[in-house]
Amino acid sequence: MGSTATVATRILGLDPGLRITGFGLIDQLGSQLRYVASGCIRTADGELPGRLKTLLDGVREVIATWQPDVVAVEKVFVNVNPQSTLLLGQARGAVICGAVSCDLAVSEYTALQVKQSVVGYGKAAKEQVQHMVQRLLALDASPGPDAADALACAICHAHGAHGLGARAGTRRRAGRLLG
Amino acid sequence: MGSTATVATRILGLDPGLRITGFGLIDQLGSQLRYVASGCIRTADGELPGRLKTLLDGVREVIATWQPDVVAVEKVFVNVNPQSTLLLGQARGAVICGAVSCDLAVSEYTALQVKQSVVGYGKAAKEQVQHMVQRLLALDASPGPDAADALACAICHAHGAHGLGARAGTRRRAGRLLG
Numbered sequence: 001m002g003s004t005a006t007v008a009t010r011i012l013g014l015d016p017g018l019r020i021t022g023f024g025l026i027d028q029l030g031s032q033l034r035y036v037a038s039g040c041i042r043t044a045d046g047e048l049p050g051r052l053k054t055l056l057d058g059v060r061e062v063i064a065t066w067q068p069d070v071v072a073v074e075k076v077f078v079n080v081n082p083q084s085t086l087l088l089g090q091a092r093g094a095v096i097c098g099a100v101s102c103d104l105a106v107s108e109y110t111a112l113q114v115k116q117s118v119v120g121y122g123k124a125a126k127e128q129v130q131h132m133v134q135r136l137l138a139l140d141a142s143p144g145p146d147a148a149d150a151l152a153c154a155i156c157h158a159h160g161a162h163g164l165g166a167r168a169g170t171r172r173r174a175g176r177l178l179g
Numbered sequence: 180m181g182s183t184a185t186v187a188t189r190i191l192g193l194d195p196g197l198r199i200t201g202f203g204l205i206d207q208l209g210s211q212l213r214y215v216a217s218g219c220i221r222t223a224d225g226e227l228p229g230r231l232k233t234l235l236d237g238v239r240e241v242i243a244t245w246q247p248d249v250v251a252v253e254k255v256f257v258n259v260n261p262q263s264t265l266l267l268g269q270a271r272g273a274v275i276c277g278a279v280s281c282d283l284a285v286s287e288y289t290a291l292q293v294k295q296s297v298v299g300y301g302k303a304a305k306e307q308v309q310h311m312v313q314r315l316l317a318l319d320a321s322p323g324p325d326a327a328d329a330l331a332c333a334i335c336h337a338h339g340a341h342g343l344g345a346r347a348g349t350r351r352r353a354g355r356l357l358g
Binding site: 052053056073076078083085086092093096097100101 | 257265
């Protein structure tokens with residue numbers, strides 16, 4: 001399953017949270033995936049509008065710095081606590097606004113889709129996701145949990161876009177999908 | 180309770196919703212309130228990121244057009260349906276981002292605070308809110324329900340800022356608080 005693409009697509013994965021929003025960037029060239037950068041946007045305690053501004057500005061800064069072509073955002077869980085769900089929803093709204101305000105297309109993936117795509121098992125533990133992200137992107141060390149989830153979301157988008165994925169039982173080697 | 184203010188403060192009230200976000204602008208000069216404009220930002224069905232962009236851009240356009248000094252946003256209810264709560268949270272996040280991205284301070288008020296301030300009764304019906312907004316701003320006709328809620332939120336902010344309010348049992352006449 002060869003690729004004819006010659007220009008890499010840069011994918012920004014985002015894992016939204018009010019306190020910590022993880023981000024991760026990868027370049028996809030055909031079936032090749034290459035790690036670019038990852039990290040977290042953290043908000044301090046305080047009034048909600050200020051925290052949302054930190055998330056909005058943070059995502060816009062990540063985009064300005066690394067110039068992604070597309071954005072993939074993890075769909076968040078609805079919490080048993082409605083107030084937490086509302087807060088998380090507002091954080092996710094701010095994170096998506098950061099992307100759409102830069103005129104980038106945003107794709108959404110559930111945690112199930114992300115884990116299925118990266119680990120091949122929708123109920124995989126956080127550690128398994130970190131481990132597979134490290135392997136798929138040939139990283140020397142395991143990324144932090146928030147960055148790993150964001151990178152996993154970007155990988156999920158790459159797999160979907162390329163028509164490859166764990167669901168098809170594709171074999172993988174670090175940073176590369178083997179069709 | 181006279182006022183020494185000579186420059187009016189323009190307050191933008193926002194009532195966030197994913198389908199319809201109401202907005203309303205008033206000028207406050209001391210205890211005087213003057214209606215400026217009101218309306219709705221509507222989003223069409225479709226993917227969530229596009230709808231959030233409509234809300235973000237809509238709020239920014241309202242701000243660019245009417246140049247408010249401060250923004251007051253109604254706190255939304257948590258719904259019995261967690262998925263609805265999450266959607267509403269994301270809409271509210273986008274609406275607040277529209278304001279903070281224009282570097283405006285945002286104050287938040289619960290529906291209880293707004294009704295208490297405008298009608299003098301926290302469990303007032305929507306029609307009572309519309310009626311009192313019309314009276315307080317000396318409007319010829321009743322504003323629509325979404326615009327009325329947004330205007331009520333702006334009035335609530337004005338009352339709080341001026342140290343007057345229904346809680347103190349203040350008498351009112353159209354557009355004016357009588358201390």
